[in-house]
Amino acid sequence: MSTQPEIHNPATTDGWHGVIPSAQFPAEKGRYHLYIGLFCPFAHRANFIRHLKGLTEFIDVSIVKPYPKGDEKGWPGWCFPKSDDEYPGATVDHLFGEDYLHKIYFRADAEYKGRYSVPLLWDKKTGTAESAELLRWLPTAFNELLPPSLAEIDLYPADLRAKIDTITLWMQSDLNIGVYKAGFAPSQEVYDKNVIPVFGALNKLEHIIVQHGGPFILGSTMTELDIRLYATLIRFDTVYVQHFKCNLGTIRHDYPVLNNWLKGMYWDVDAARASTDFKHIKENYTKSHYDINPKAITPMGPFPDVEEGVQRDWKFHTNMDFDYDLWKFKLRDRGLSIEYGNASG
Numbered sequence: 174m175s176t177q178p179e180i181h182n183p184a185t186t187d188g189w190h191g192v193i194p195s196a197q198f199p200a201e202k203g204r205y206h207l208y209i210g211l212f213c214p215f216a217h218r219a220n221f222i223r224h225l226k227g228l229t230e231f232i233d234v235s236i237v238k239p240y241p242k243g244d245e246k247g248w249p250g251w252c253f254p255k256s257d258d259e260y261p262g263a264t265v266d267h268l269f270g271e272d273y274l275h276k277i278y279f280r281a282d283a284e285y286k287g288r289y290s291v292p293l294l295w296d297k298k299t300g301t302a303e304s305a306e307l308l309r310w311l312p313t314a315f316n317e318l319l320p321p322s323l324a325e326i327d328l329y330p331a332d333l334r335a336k337i338d339t340i341t342l343w344m345q346s347d348l349n350i351g352v353y354k355a356g357f358a359p360s361q362e363v364y365d366k367n368v369i370p371v372f373g374a375l376n377k378l379e380h381i382i383v384q385h386g387g388p389f390i391l392g393s394t395m396t397e398l399d400i401r402l403y404a405t406l407i408r409f410d411t412v413y414v415q416h417f418k419c420n421l422g423t424i425r426h427d428y429p430v431l432n433n434w435l436k437g438m439y440w441d442v443d444a445a446r447a448s449t450d451f452k453h454i455k456e457n458y459t460k461s462h463y464d465i466n467p468k469a470i471t472p473m474g475p476f477p478d479v480e481e482g483v484q485r486d487w488k489f490h491t492n493m494d495f496d497y498d499l500w501k502f503k504l505r506d507r508g509l510s511i512e513y514g515n516a517s518g
């Protein structure tokens with residue numbers, strides 16, 4: 174019997190659990206193809222890493238259109254443009270010339286029962302697809318083929334792992350997914366319950382960045398936390414505030430530290446800017462969520478998408494007498510009882 178772990182259980186909703194590099198999936202230039210949407214924060218994580226680690230030469234991409242997403246029920250999901258000129262930044266399916274993304278899932282498993290989501294990594298040699306969390310292993314997957322300057326970029330350094338794991342737990346549930354829980358809430362009660370932890374998590378992060386002295390969340394080293402947070406916060410003022418009704422505050426007006434962190438990521442980290450497309454982001458949410466925004470009108474603002482003027486002297490922030498309680502009071506003034514999130518850490 175094979176000792177290989179199950180890659181994907183056919184005819185199920187199960188994703189693919191392979192990891193590069195491994196015996197089955199070695200690191201090879203040109204072997205893997207990444208399907209993404211520039212709008213999606215989860216695909217954004219993978220594309221950010223692709224740029225940061227110089228993997229654009231190793232993994233080519235096809236990029237779905239931000240909208241429409243299938244019919245009014247979203248079926249059958251994301252599609253490719255007919256030509257690379259149809260929607261700037263979106264591409265045809267470079268591998269198979271398919272019209273819809275779900276057809277790629279069915280190429281891997283004709284009985285596939287799961288979601289048709291981006292990101293999706295395709296292995297050209299085995300004809301297998303991958304749709305699980307890439308963030309943990311993609312940053313190191315091709316290290317053996319990279320020059321030292323890129324191989325040594327370590328987003329999950331041993332001395333910071335405990336902190337990264339603790340923060341990831343509540344940040345993912347309260348903020349990265351939290352905005353979706355608030356935005357897709359089917360009732361007032363569900364919305365009320367879910368919007369509070371979003372701001373609890375922002376409050377905690379505001380404090381954590383000050384404690385560690387910037388410019389990254391845990392100090393001088395960029396970690397995978399910065400990539401997780403970037404993919405969410407670059408969409409926050411632009412989309413989540415109005416479209417997902419996460420409007421207890423904005424990053425630019427209520428979170429000076431997070432705003433400076435965000436500006437630093439956008440203007441100083443090439444991979445962040447190169448992987449960000451505001452047109453795709455804004456038009457996807459506002460033109461593909463038919464139930465939330467039936468007229469599909471995309472708001473013009475905010476302007477600018479991200480502010481300029483990074484304060485690179487972080488002493489400016491760390492010397493600020495940070496009033497932790499201020500954040501509590503601000504929200505209490507609005508009749509809300511909110512501490513620093515509803516999770517540990």
Ligand SMILES: N[C@@H](CCC(=O)N[C@@H](CS)C(=O)NCC(=O)O)C(=O)O
Nearest residue numbers: 213214215288289290291304305306
């Ligand atoms: N398993 C994926 C899920 C990513 C995901 O939820 N992508 C959304 C776009 S932001 C999607 O493609 N949804 C399509 C669908 O579920 O029909 C991950 O976390 O990497």
